[in-house]
Structure formats: C-alpha cells, structure tokens
Amino acid sequence: MLDIVNITYQLPGFLLKNINVTINKGEYWIILGESGSGKTILLDILAGFKKPSKGKIYKNNEDITHVPIYKRGFSYVTAQNSLFPHLSVKKNIAFQQKVDNVQLNKIINWFNLKSILNKYPKELSSGESQRVALARALVSNSEILLLDEPLSSVDASARYEIMLLLRQMHREGYTIVHVTHDFQEALILSQKVAIMHSGELIQTGTMTEILKNPVNPFVAKLTGIKNVFYAHYLGDDKYEINNKITIISTQEVPVLQAMIIISSNDIVLSTMPLHSSMQNQFKGKIVDILIQPNAVDVLVDIGIILHATITHRSLNDMKLTHGDEIWINFKASAVNVIPAPL
C-alpha cells in the first residue's frame, strides 16, 4: 500500500539515510526511536510536510513524493495543539464539508463524543482532546493515519483509554503509522516496529522478532533489556565479560568481540546453589532493589551488575534486602549473542 524507497533527508548536522519500509493495508506500524533519531522527520516526509532530498514514496504503486499534503489522503495527528481552538468539537470533527452524516454519527458514538460536541478545545481534558483529534482524522476518510507521539501529552489516566481506541481502530482495518519514543506503547500497540537511531532505520519486524533478536545493543536497550554486555569469545560456547566472569551460551557467534544480551525475566534468583540444568550459576550480592508497579528489579553484583526481574510475592517470600548474598541462575539458551558493533 505504502512503499518508502531510499528516502534521504539532509539537514545541517543531521542525515536521514536511505529509509526503506513497506507498509501494507491495515497494518499498525510503530516507528520507535529516541529524540533526534529522525522518526518525526520521516513522518513529516510521509505526510508531505517535508520534501526528501532523495528517494520516492509510493501509495498503491503511484508516486506521491511530490503530491501536496492535502491531496495525499493521509491524516496527521500530533501530540498536542492540533485541534482548531476557535471551533467547537462538532465543527472540528466536521471540518471538511464533504462528510457523510452516517459516518460522522458512527464515529461520534464510537469515540464517545456526544457529551462534549458543543465544547471548545480549551474546555477539554488532554484525553478528550486526543479522542477528538483521532475522531476527526477518521471522519476525513483518510487511507492512512499518521500519529506523531499521540499519547505523549495525554494524562496517565487517559492513556490506557486512548491505547484501547487505537487498538480498536487497527482492528477496524485502519492503516496506522505511529511515531513514539515509548517502548511500552510499541509493545502494546504495534503489529510491526521500525527502530530508528541517528537517522538510520536499524531494525524492522514484529515486536516478538525484535525482542528475540535485537540487532545491536542500542535496540536491546531501547526494548528495555538491561543486561547488555560486551564479551570476548573464548571458544566452546563460552564468553568472558570484563575479564571477570564466563558465561555459557547455546549460540556460537564466530567473532572475537560480541554482545551478550540476557533478558532480566530469564534470570532465576535463589538463596542457595541449585542443582539444575541451568548452565550459568553465579554467587553475588544484592546492590539495589527497585520496586516497580508490576514487578521488582533486583540488581545483583556478580563482578558485573545483572538485573533480575521478580514478582512482589517472590520478594516477600525470599525476604530479600540490600546486601544479601544471592545466587543468580540462567539457562545457556537465555544468553543471546550478537556481533559487537564496530
């Protein structure tokens, strides 16, 4: 449906390099990256607000690279301030006069806007504003919705509600391209993810693929994986980290310098050595315990600092405290190895 081919965009001190992505009808794409990665510039180029220095954009095989914004058939929703402040909610939604009434009413009901139709944007909460902005984007019958950090200015209480709406829009068959720096959003919403870093598209795929095989340490960190280390290959499936500890992996990457990635969820804590099939066992000391809403992050010093994620119940049962000695255990198959970046 939408082919982005070799898109390049040059700014003083920044280069968006050869971006290639194919977005199929009905897909929910998340473009994930830190600020300054070029994700918003890419979205602006897709929308037509910026002209690429090189490359083409095709919609249904038709070259739209130089088609003006208002003829592209895309709707653009920004983080904030996208509603027309001098028009009521109703007039905002029906901004384009060619709106079909049946479609309009369907969307008003869907987004639960009946009670706020006569209000003005300044009277709305952040969640209501974003509901209106999304509804307005749908009313215009756009083929693709381009969302620029649509949840970043929404109150925490309304974020979940908007996320559910976005998932529902996806189920209804809308094609969505959503730019964000928030990994949680990508985790909950994405069907496909494109990860950007310093103007480059460094990995695309489903979230499962990316979590399983991050192509480099940056992606691993971005996905929230905290245990990422440079390692030296010793041979025989063994890798040495910081000349201190040796880790066994089932993956053999034939390079001298590698990156070791271990998901904190794959680490098992025990108060004594375990007689188990787990190949990696280390004794260490708890250096910090970070309480999160849904889990607990335990930092253990085994020569390197490893993060282990456990439940609140486990924390209470094991009565773990700062400074306790503890055993770290994980399988060789939980150790992901990738070549170290040059």
Place this chain on the structure above:
Amino acid sequence: MKNKSLFNWIVMILSAIVLLFIIAPLFKLLIGSIWTSWQPLSNDIEVWDSIRRTLIVAFITTLIFSVGAIPLAYLLAKREFIFKKLIISIIDIPLVIPHSAAGIALLTIWSENSFISHGIQIVDNWLGISLAMAFVSLPLLIQSAREGFSQISENIEKSALSLGASPTKVFLRISLPLAWKHIVTGFIMMFARGMSEFGAVVVIAYYPMTSSVLLFERMNQFGLSYVQPIAAVIVLISLIVFIILRILAHKIK
C-alpha cells in the same frame, strides 16, 4: 514586607507621574478651552472638512493596504526564506525615520519622471495624503498581524492540511480567524497612526488639509489660544473614533 511595601509605593508614584504626563495636557486641552470657544468653532467649515477628510482617507487607506499587508504578515510569520530578517527590519524603518524624510522619500519615487508614477499626481491631493499615511503606519498593521499568525501552532495548520483542506482554505478558515484579534488591533493602530500623521502628509499634500496640517497652519497664523479649541475638537473626535473601533473590535472577537 516593609521592603515590598516601599517598592510598591515607588512603582505607583513613578507610574502616576507618567500617567499624569499623558493625561494632564489632554485634560487641560479638552476641559479648558472647548466649551468657551464652541460657538465660533461649530461654524468653521474648514475645520470640520479637514476632520472628515482625515477620518475617511485614514480609514480607506487602512482598508486598501490591509489587502496586501495581511498576506505579507502571513508570509513573514509562516514561511522561511532568504533575507526574511532583513525584510522584517526594513518594514519597521518608517517608524524610526523622521516623517518629513519619509514624505520626501515618497515624493522622490512618485515624482513625475519616476518609473512608478506613470504620470499619476500625488502632490496636493487625496492620493498623496493616503500614501503618506500608509507609509508611516503600515508597519503597525504588518507587525501586529505577523505576531498573530506566529502564535498559531504549526500543528494546527498541519492537521488542517492533512485533513484535505487546501492552503487557501486553511488560511481563510484557520489562520485568519485565529490571528483576527491581532489583525484588528493592527488595523486600529494603523488607522489611528494614519489619522494623526503630520510630517509626511505636510510634505506631500499641504492641501487639501488634513486636521493635523490645519492645526499647524492655524497655529502659525493665529497663535496658541486661537488654535486650542480646534485641537480639543480633533483630539476629542479621534478619541471617540478610537474608542468606537476598540468596542467594535472587542465585539467581533
């Protein structure tokens, strides 16, 4: 607290001095002379003609020049182009040069032999008055409208375009209404400034006389006490027009 109180007193006293400086002469002019000399003044057709002429020319001038000034303000606020900062500075020049010099500059470019005039006469006619008023007062409209357009979030215009609205529709239905408050303020300021202009007008069009030129002439001929009631009437009418426009503008908002 004591310091704060002392600070408040100082601020209030200094403010009062400045306010008094503005209000006192106007008050003295209006109260002190107008009632005593109203009878002869009411029959002075030349005075009333000049006032009417000034109001009409200033208003029409502001209206006509708005047609170009508002799009220019929009361009300056919303587009990036080479020499933009220079252009913004140039627009302000009429405010800082002596207005008689502005009049001379206008005369130079509109002289009979210049490429721009094509034989159009501006000396001693309504067109000359209008050009003189516009030259010195346009910056006020342009800068105020530019400020208004600048305050519109880029996201709003981006959203409107992406919804399928053409740039013209976005300008007319989004940008113009949102900048309206600043445009109206600029319009009033340009009108008021044009109405009060003397230096540029007197160089180009001594006749037909605007109220400020008439005041100048009567002052030279008959002296201060004679001209006081006329000045009072002109100030009073200017104030009334200014207040009416402000009220109208407020209602439009």
